Amino acid sequence: MATGNTYIEAVREALLEEMKADERVFLLGEDIATYGGAFKVTAGFLDEFGAERVVDTPIAEAGIVGAAIGAALMGLRPVAEIQFLDFLSCGFDQLTNFAAKAHYRWGAAIPIVIRGPGGGGVGGGPFHSQSVEMYFVKTPGIKVVAPSTAADAKLLLKAAIRDPNPVLFIEHKALYRAPALREALPGPDAVGVIGEAAVRREGDDLAILSYGAMVHKSLEAAAALAADGIEARVVDLRTLQPLDDEAIVEAVRRCGKVLIVHEDTRTGGIAGEITARINERAFEWLDGPVTRVTAQDTPVPYNKGLEAAFFPQVEDIEAAARRLAAY
Amino acid sequence: MAVDVIMPQMGESVAEGTIVRWLKQVGDSVDRDEPIFEITTDKVDAEIPAPEAGVLLEIKVEAGETVEVGTPVAVIGAEGESAGGGPSAAKPDNERDDDDEGARGDAGGGDEGGDDGDQAAGARASGEAPGDKPRSEMTAAELRRTRSTPVVRKIADEHGIDIGDIDGTGLDGRVTKKDILAYIDSGAAEQAAAKKADEKGAEPARVTPPAPRSQQAAGAAEGKVSLGAPMVPVRMRDNDSWEPMSRMRKTISDRMIESKQYSAHVHTCFEVDYGKVDALRRAHKKAFADRGAKLTFTTFLARATVKALQAHPIVNASHDGENIVYRGDINLGIAVAIDNGLIVPVVHGADELSMLGLSKKIADLGERARTKKLKPDEVGGLTFSITNPGIFGSQWGTPIIPQPTVAILGVGTIEKRAKVVSLPGGGDAIVPKLCGYLTLGFDHRIIDGAVADQFMVTLKGILESFDDSAM
Numbered sequence: 171m172a173t174g175n176t177y178i179e180a181v182r183e184a185l186l187e188e189m190k191a192d193e194r195v196f197l198l199g200e201d202i203a204t205y206g207g208a209f210k211v212t213a214g215f216l217d218e219f220g221a222e223r224v225v226d227t228p229i230a231e232a233g234i235v236g237a238a239i240g241a242a243l244m245g246l247r248p249v250a251e252i253q254f255l256d257f258l259s260c261g262f263d264q265l266t267n268f269a270a271k272a273h274y275r276w277g278a279a280i281p282i283v284i285r286g287p288g289g290g291g292v293g294g295g296p297f298h299s300q301s302v303e304m305y306f307v308k309t310p311g312i313k314v315v316a317p318s319t320a321a322d323a324k325l326l327l328k329a330a331i332r333d334p335n336p337v338l339f340i341e342h343k344a345l346y347r348a349p350a351l352r353e354a355l356p357g358p359d360a361v362g363v364i365g366e367a368a369v370r371r372e373g374d375d376l377a378i379l380s381y382g383a384m385v386h387k388s389l390e391a392a393a394a395l396a397a398d399g400i401e402a403r404v405v406d407l408r409t410l411q412p413l414d415d416e417a418i419v420e421a422v423r424r425c426g427k428v429l430i431v432h433e434d435t436r437t438g439g440i441a442g443e444i445t446a447r448i449n450e451r452a453f454e455w456l457d458g459p460v461t462r463v464t465a466q467d468t469p470v471p472y473n474k475g476l477e478a479a480f481f482p483q484v485e486d487i488e489a490a491a492r493r494l495a496a497y
Numbered sequence: 498m499a500v501d502v503i504m505p506q507m508g509e510s511v512a513e514g515t516i517v518r519w520l521k522q523v524g525d526s527v528d529r530d531e532p533i534f535e536i537t538t539d540k541v542d543a544e545i546p547a548p549e550a551g552v553l554l555e556i557k558v559e560a561g562e563t564v565e566v567g568t569p570v571a572v573i574g575a576e577g578e579s580a581g582g583g584p585s586a587a588k589p590d591n592e593r594d595d596d597d598e599g600a601r602g603d604a605g606g607g608d609e610g611g612d613d614g615d616q617a618a619g620a621r622a623s624g625e626a627p628g629d630k631p632r633s634e635m636t637a638a639e640l641r642r643t644r645s646t647p648v649v650r651k652i653a654d655e656h657g658i659d660i661g662d663i664d665g666t667g668l669d670g671r672v673t674k675k676d677i678l679a680y681i682d683s684g685a686a687e688q689a690a691a692k693k694a695d696e697k698g699a700e701p702a703r704v705t706p707p708a709p710r711s712q713q714a715a716g717a718a719e720g721k722v723s724l725g726a727p728m729v730p731v732r733m734r735d736n737d738s739w740e741p742m743s744r745m746r747k748t749i750s751d752r753m754i755e756s757k758q759y760s761a762h763v764h765t766c767f768e769v770d771y772g773k774v775d776a777l778r779r780a781h782k783k784a785f786a787d788r789g790a791k792l793t794f795t796t797f798l799a800r801a802t803v804k805a806l807q808a809h810p811i812v813n814a815s816h817d818g819e820n821i822v823y824r825g826d827i828n829l830g831i832a833v834a835i836d837n838g839l840i841v842p843v844v845h846g847a848d849e850l851s852m853l854g855l856s857k858k859i860a861d862l863g864e865r866a867r868t869k870k871l872k873p874d875e876v877g878g879l880t881f882s883i884t885n886p887g888i889f890g891s892q893w894g895t896p897i898i899p900q901p902t903v904a905i906l907g908v909g910t911i912e913k914r915a916k917v918v919s920l921p922g923g924g925d926a927i928v929p930k931l932c933g934y935l936t937l938g939f940d941h942r943i944i945d946g947a948v949a950d951q952f953m954v955t956l957k958g959i960l961e962s963f964d965d966s967a968m
Contacts, residue, residue: 455647
């Protein structure tokens with residue numbers, strides 16, 4: 171059995187360390203204190219830090235985000251858990267119209283972290299499986315982070331808590347307890363950098379850009395391609411806002427062919443934005459059409475078979491990559 | 498349908514502009530908005546884009562000439578089909594591809610491939626070149642074969658290759674990036690270019706050996722740092738101010754960082770006794786002045802450098818990625834500080850000039866550098882350079898090597914220093930001596946430390962016992 175810590179333990183460790191290091195850091199959310207959170211991220215936190223720093227809230231996301239903003243304005247560093255990020259739509263106005271614009275309008279920093287599970291593939295159905303990132307990626311004033319590994323989950327959550335801006339931190343629920351993601355976590359002093367992509371696999375024939383759970387499916391596809399001599403470079407975006415333009419341009423320059431993979435729906439997904447940036451900054455290095463593999467433009471189906479057909483699978487990525495490589 | 502390219506008005510009060518250089522030559526094809534020449538005016542220096550896509554048919558105003566705003570300086574025209582259509586012309590086909598693919602990007606992949614395959618087979622079987630049709634009427638398969646992709650077009654353009662000469666291995670026989678790089682590596686591009694040139698009765702398009710792969714692919718395949726982007730975001734604070742960089746500043750900025758990233762910079766520093774040089778300078782100053790020349794330390798340094806380079810040709814060389822290119826001439830760049838920047842005019846054929854010739858040439862270039870009257874060919878082609886921060890009081894510096902050369906000499910301030918000398922009858926004495934440091938910045942990729950130091954020993958020797966007969 172693999173050793174090391176899971177992705178969810180990494181999230182938990184980041185929260186623990188930041189709360190110990192900085193007493194301004196506190197948590198609020200639905201069922202996070204007594205119950206320990208729907209996914210048990212914060213189990214035991216109430217005993218360790220007390221009810222003033224681990225706050226159970228009513229089922230009211232507008233209130234959670236709004237209270238977090240108020241606390242931030244008073245000098246605290248709130249980390250708000252949204253039980254499923256699908257529900258963040260109820261806090262949309264607070265986050266996009268207030269938190270995102272406060273610094274622009276009157277110079278007030280809002281150092282809040284909104285974190286919670288996003289993504290699907292676990293049979294959660296249309297209200298518990300969505301990819302909400304693009305509502306916020308397109309809102310200037312919010313950073314959006316979506317780690318794919320346990321180490322990144324820890325490093326980037328710590329960075330998000332220390333960041334002076336509102337940060338939406340998207341944890342992928344299908345990765346929470348995935349045994350393959352177990353790894354030794356960096357120590358308490360290590361902090362990640364928001365805005366930097368990571369190259370997960372080197373290759374020159376084409377580049378696969380992805381984030382979240384799709385990074386792992388992309389790596390599986392890349393391994394299958396390598397058996398036939400097609401070497402894919404796999405880039406984990408890690409942060410969606412701000413995007414790592416340098417890493418994207420470098421991928422185009424090295425490979426000339428780019429496949430973007432996301433489990434968000436197709437229209438308005440980040441693939442469209444990345445494609446536009448490639449056209450603007452690296453058109454001359456393209457040796458094939460920028461291609462995307464995405465979820466379909468429908469709600470997330472509940473039925474297992476339909477859900478599998480809805481989300482990109484390893485075979486889908488592999489097939490698209492083969493066609494692009496042969497272009 | 499030819500169009501005139503006119504000298505643009507750059508700024509309200511500007512009446513004329515000078516063409517600094519042509520970026521395209523007659524016969525080159527140009528894209529719309531692609532820079533085709535550089536101008537300098539009273540207000541700004543700028544690259545001027547082509548108003549239309551096509552072929553540069555005529556250059557009416559040569560580099561170096563100044564003309565009034567509105568004067569036609571070149572003519573761009575269409576040559577066959579290559580100037581027709583816009584990139585959006587292929588839309589119907591592309592759209593179909595996209596829709597057929599379905600939301601997953603590849604669900605309809607098999608069908609799509611088969612569909613296009615039929616078109617391609619049709620075109621191949623008929624053997625017809627689709628080149629005579631406007632792009633808007635060509636199929637996606639035809640466009641893939643004749644237009645390929647941006648990176649392939651770019652490489653083809655850089656090497657003067659006709660994409661149609663290459664057998665492609667991509668979709669519908671498309672020429673892929675690998676195909677064209679392999680084609681260049683095989684030498685076929687050279688042969689094809691030479692053959693075409695022979696047919697035209699012109700000189701071969703290229704007479705130099707093909708550039709090594711590492712160079713060809715530098716832009717295309719290697720991840721290159723973006724020179725324009727800051728390493729970390731720069732944010733304005735309350736008391737900050739800003740100004741846009743001039744073209745010169747931007748060029749210096751790019752060239753400096755490029756060189757630092759490209760060459761393995763190492764520096765070595767020697768102290769030189771200028772006693773002999775100073776004595777000669779004083780003795781001959783008037784004779785030079787009578788002939789309209791100014792005899793300076795720089796004249797001696799230039800002369801000594803030429804001699805030292807002749808003794809150590811590797812210092813007067815270039816590194817092209819695969820080969821060491823020894824330069825047959827010594828073209829000495831002499832850096833000149835000017836308002837808000839610097840420029841390096843070049844003494845071409847410095848090895849053929851006497852002390853008098855060198856002193857006149859250096860003074861003339863320096864003066865015209867400061868008054869911005871250098872001609873374009875007077876700032877290119879250097880094989881070695883000298884920079885003299887000593888005139889500002891610098892003891893010694895670590896100059897950056899101008900690409901594609903491999904070394905640069907930095908001259909430190911020349912001043913009297915207390916030196917301990919051994920007396921002939923035994924014992925020591927402290928005497929004042931006119932001394933200065935010389936630094937050689939060299940590219941360790943091809944010049945080892947010992948070789949650099951041998952060059953400097955030679956240079957020091959020449960300066961300290963300067964040849965009277967050279968005067």
